[in-house]
Amino acid sequence: MSNVKCSHCQLEFDKSVMITEEPELYFCCNGCQGVYHLLKEDGLDDFYDKMRNATIAPPIESQNDTGNFDLESFKQRYIKTDENGFSRVDLVIEGIHCAACVWLNEKVINQTEGVLEASINFSNNKAKVIWDEDVVKLSSIIDKIRSVGYNAYPYDHNEASEKSVEAKRDYITRVGVAIFGTMNIMMIGVAKYAGYFSGMDPEVLHMIHVVEFIFATMVLFYSGKVFFKGAFFGLKNKIINMDLLVSGGATLTYLYSLTILFGAEGQSYFDSVAMIIMFVLVGKYLEVLGKKSAMDSMDKIKNQIPLEATVVREGGKSVVMLDQIEVGDIIEVKNGEKASVDGKSIVELATFDESSLSGESLPVEKQKGDLVFSGTINNGMVMRYEATKNYANSTLSTMMNLLEDSLASKPKIEETTNKLSKHFSLTIILLALMTFVGWYFYSSDFETSLIITISVIVIACPCALALATPIASLVGISWATEKGLLFKEAKFIETFANATAVVVDKTGTITKGDLTVKHQSQVLSVENLALLFALVDASTHPVSRAIKNHLLQEHIDIDNKELLNIEQISAQGIEAYYQEKKLLGGNAKLMQSQNIAVEPSEYTIYHFAIDNVLLATFELEDSIKEDVAELVDYCQSNKIKIIMATGDHEKVARRVASEAGIDEVMFEMSPIDKAELIKKLKNEGETVVMVGDGINDTLALSHADIAIAMGSGADVALAMSDVVVMNNSLRGVKDSFNISGRTYKFIKQNLMISLVYNVLTIPLAIAGYVMPLVAALSMSLSSLLVVGNSMRIKNEK
Amino acid sequence: MNEVLQLELIVGVVVTFTLITIFVASAKKGNFDDQKKMMDGMLFDSPDDLKAAADKEAKQEEMIAKKREQKEK
Numbered sequence: 067m068s069n070v071k072c073s074h075c076q077l078e079f080d081k082s083v084m085i086t087e088e089p090e091l092y093f094c095c096n097g098c099q100g101v102y103h104l105l106k107e108d109g110l111d112d113f114y115d116k117m118r119n120a121t122i123a124p125p126i127e128s129q130n131d132t133g134n135f136d137l138e139s140f141k142q143r144y145i146k147t148d149e150n151g152f153s154r155v156d157l158v159i160e161g162i163h164c165a166a167c168v169w170l171n172e173k174v175i176n177q178t179e180g181v182l183e184a185s186i187n188f189s190n191n192k193a194k195v196i197w198d199e200d201v202v203k204l205s206s207i208i209d210k211i212r213s214v215g216y217n218a219y220p221y222d223h224n225e226a227s228e229k230s231v232e233a234k235r236d237y238i239t240r241v242g243v244a245i246f247g248t249m250n251i252m253m254i255g256v257a258k259y260a261g262y263f264s265g266m267d268p269e270v271l272h273m274i275h276v277v278e279f280i281f282a283t284m285v286l287f288y289s290g291k292v293f294f295k296g297a298f299f300g301l302k303n304k305i306i307n308m309d310l311l312v313s314g315g316a317t318l319t320y321l322y323s324l325t326i327l328f329g330a331e332g333q334s335y336f337d338s339v340a341m342i343i344m345f346v347l348v349g350k351y352l353e354v355l356g357k358k359s360a361m362d363s364m365d366k367i368k369n370q371i372p373l374e375a376t377v378v379r380e381g382g383k384s385v386v387m388l389d390q391i392e393v394g395d396i397i398e399v400k401n402g403e404k405a406s407v408d409g410k411s412i413v414e415l416a417t418f419d420e421s422s423l424s425g426e427s428l429p430v431e432k433q434k435g436d437l438v439f440s441g442t443i444n445n446g447m448v449m450r451y452e453a454t455k456n457y458a459n460s461t462l463s464t465m466m467n468l469l470e471d472s473l474a475s476k477p478k479i480e481e482t483t484n485k486l487s488k489h490f491s492l493t494i495i496l497l498a499l500m501t502f503v504g505w506y507f508y509s510s511d512f513e514t515s516l517i518i519t520i521s522v523i524v525i526a527c528p529c530a531l532a533l534a535t536p537i538a539s540l541v542g543i544s545w546a547t548e549k550g551l552l553f554k555e556a557k558f559i560e561t562f563a564n565a566t567a568v569v570v571d572k573t574g575t576i577t578k579g580d581l582t583v584k585h586q587s588q589v590l591s592v593e594n595l596a597l598l599f600a601l602v603d604a605s606t607h608p609v610s611r612a613i614k615n616h617l618l619q620e621h622i623d624i625d626n627k628e629l630l631n632i633e634q635i636s637a638q639g640i641e642a643y644y645q646e647k648k649l650l651g652g653n654a655k656l657m658q659s660q661n662i663a664v665e666p667s668e669y670t671i672y673h674f675a676i677d678n679v680l681l682a683t684f685e686l687e688d689s690i691k692e693d694v695a696e697l698v699d700y701c702q703s704n705k706i707k708i709i710m711a712t713g714d715h716e717k718v719a720r721r722v723a724s725e726a727g728i729d730e731v732m733f734e735m736s737p738i739d740k741a742e743l744i745k746k747l748k749n750e751g752e753t754v755v756m757v758g759d760g761i762n763d764t765l766a767l768s769h770a771d772i773a774i775a776m777g778s779g780a781d782v783a784l785a786m787s788d789v790v791v792m793n794n795s796l797r798g799v800k801d802s803f804n805i806s807g808r809t810y811k812f813i814k815q816n817l818m819i820s821l822v823y824n825v826l827t828i829p830l831a832i833a834g835y836v837m838p839l840v841a842a843l844s845m846s847l848s849s850l851l852v853v854g855n856s857m858r859i860k861n862e863k
Numbered sequence: 864m865n866e867v868l869q870l871e872l873i874v875g876v877v878v879t880f881t882l883i884t885i886f887v888a889s890a891k892k893g894n895f896d897d898q899k900k901m902m903d904g905m906l907f908d909s910p911d912d913l914k915a916a917a918d919k920e921a922k923q924e925e926m927i928a929k930k931r932e933q934k935e936k
Contacts, residue, residue, distance in 0.1 A: 188900035239890040
């Protein structure tokens with residue numbers, strides 16, 4: 067057995083399963099083969115040189131929905147026209163892994179006739195495309211992107227995202243100016259400090275002070291504007307915040323240094339002014355970056371909202387924008403389409419894929435009067451339902467709003483630090499005042515008193531305290547994001563680190579949510595095998611897909627038979643004809659309706675019959691995720707209680723739990739039971755983490771101390787969660803424990819560093835043993851210690 | 864001696880402010896919106912890419928001129 071790399075995606079596979087071409091070309095799938103040749107033909111094979119050692123995912127299976135991109139409603143919602151008449155759309159490109167992917171996509175789009183400009187942001191995979199609608203349609207551009215193995219979908223370039231881009235640019239400018247200014251002051255400072263010890267011509271010293279003054283003024287009033295604004299709004303609301311201490315400390319030091327510049331005796335501290343502003347500003351900038359990346363993630367999730375709906379009014383059908391749908395409207399949903407608003411079914415029987423809400427991959431039957439949720443997909447016949455809510459109040463829209471709100475909320479840990487710093491700031495201001503008064507009465511020397519007071523303020527400047535929590539949290543959160551974990555608020559790091567119990571849902575969390583064939587009752591002849599394959603190939607139902615995959619795995623060469631009169635029987639199965647033979651494939655209901663006797667089973671069953679004779683029965687089950695063991699081992703070795711809670715019956719629950727290595731199992735639990743379990747555990751003093759993915763878990767998620775949702779789960783679950791595991795892996799939950807534990811440890815260390823620093827230095831400053839220069843240096847050193855210590859979070863051995 | 868130092872400091876300040884102005888202008892235009900691409904993009908610079916960039920600009924100018932002409936008509 068030897069492994070070879072796919073010539074397109076560079077992933078390694080066994081040589082025997084590869085598609086081989088001369089000379090020495092290997093492809094893991096037809097998609098990779100197609101894209102490879104397309105790039106060669108278009109002269110874009112430089113892509114492979116630029117990839118270097120990177121690997122990419124095999125091409126995404128293309129969908130036949132590009133027509134949607136040319137719809138009028140799509141244009142109204144996503145496309146803008148500039149003053150020259152060119153159209154502009156903002157897209158999220160799926161499948162980008164490296165800079166070579168960005169290069170390739172930009173090349174492919176830019177080479178398209180009629181495209182004026184295409185540029186892709188590698189940090190968030192967002193693309194801006196400007197094109198001439200008269201020459202090329204957007205659908206053709208999307209087809210081009212898909213032809214090279216990527217996918218694209220639009221995102222709403224709204225005011226909020228525009229503002230977050232503006233905020234980021236503003237901070238980059240301010241931080242850049244602060245770094246420029248501080249670096250220059252520090253370079254000149256080398257000469258000043260050297261001169262301090264070896265003596266310096268007063269005229270040269272004055273020149274140095276002038277230059278320092280110029281840079282410090284720029285840093286304080288341009289870069290530090292955010293602190294003045296924060297302090298002003300704080301005072302307006304009668305709050306003494308960290309911004310006041312930062313801006314107050316820096317301004318006082320600046321004013322004192324001005325007196326030196328204009329002739330007073332002593333040392334200037336313009337360097338301290340610049341450093342105070344720069345360090346704290348960098349911390350704020352990292353926070354802005356975190357918020358922006360969370361907003362970018364939201365744009366990817368928003369793609370689930372359908373663009374328009376077909377409404378039946380006064381006998382006629384019309385396609386309307388979602389916000390034009392009114393309660394009571396009759397909405398028609400075709401096979402494969404998403405329900406646009408919430409409503410109740412008015413047809414006898416329909417089936418919906420509610421996996422985006424429940425995480426369950428099996429379709430849900432809807433009888434007349436049953437609720438239909440927005441965002442769920444009709445995978446049966448064309449159906450109609452009556453809208454009971456408008457778009458703004460429907461499930462999908464509500465969930466999006468919830469998610470946006472949670473992103474906009476301020477991390478509570480920061481509120482705590484701000485509260486702490488409020489008292490700290492007040493204490494320092496009082497201490498400084500008392501120091502000034504005390505020294506003035508003791509020495510009757512205004513200048514000495516002022517210098518000592520400034521030393522107290524500078525040395526107590528809360529840089530280290532201000533940075534202690536946010537810097538460590540941001541390093542932790544960015545580390546988590548790299549691993550596909552979205553912490554919605556920094557406060558969850560602390561709670562997570564102290565968790566003592568984990569409750570895990572079964573379907574979609576412990577199990578994959580994908581059906582696989584576990585048992586086949588009888589062996590089929592080659593002829594019948596081909597007929598069964600043709601039958602399951604005609605359906606997109608998850609059970610049919612599972613049977614098809616099973617057949618492809620077990621039998622490589624299956625003839626392709628052409629079936630006639632294929633009829634999908636909603637919620638039951640499929641019927642078709644081959645020559646004179648009547649083929650039936652589906653569940654027990656379908657067989658019973660044809661008077662074929664079948665035995666009941668606890669598994670999901672697929673029966674196959676020809677001419678009303680049962681030929682084979684397949685038992686399907688959901689398989690367990692490979693990384694369950696890692697989480698279970700982690701919990702057991704760290705004495706964290708792990709419980710599986712499921713709505714399934716006892717036998718299935720126990721089998722899955724035993725395969726996963728989980729001892730405590732709760733079965734046949736309703737969503738309310740799950741929530742009660744969480745409450746009970748909390749009453750027993752446990753800090754509970756709940757891991758789930760479906761709408762049925764949301765109640766329990768809302769009661770848990772930490773709610774974790776799998777990225778592919780229900781939107782409602784995503785909205786209720788505190789942490790989202792984007793890659794749906796339980797290893798992500800283990801990583802969350804690890805990252806938050808480590809980050810929390812470093813937060814505590816940082817707070818200890820700043821506390822020890824203040825306890826040691828403030829009394830010395832009050833006593834007059836620390837001159838402002840040393841105070842500024844030690845203050846900077848404490849900030850550097852905190853920053854350096856936080857950077858160690860990711861250096862896990 | 865002091866005059867030389869004075870001149871050096873003035874030149875230093877002027878150069879720094881020129882650079883800062885360039886930096887601020889480019890940051891406001893969005894040049895640093897995508898640091899990741901900027902870093903990796905440096906590795907991709909080649910005569911072919913330069914030529915492609917020049918061709919792209921020429922194509923853009925031609926398209927804009929054509930569109931304006933159409934609009935005027």
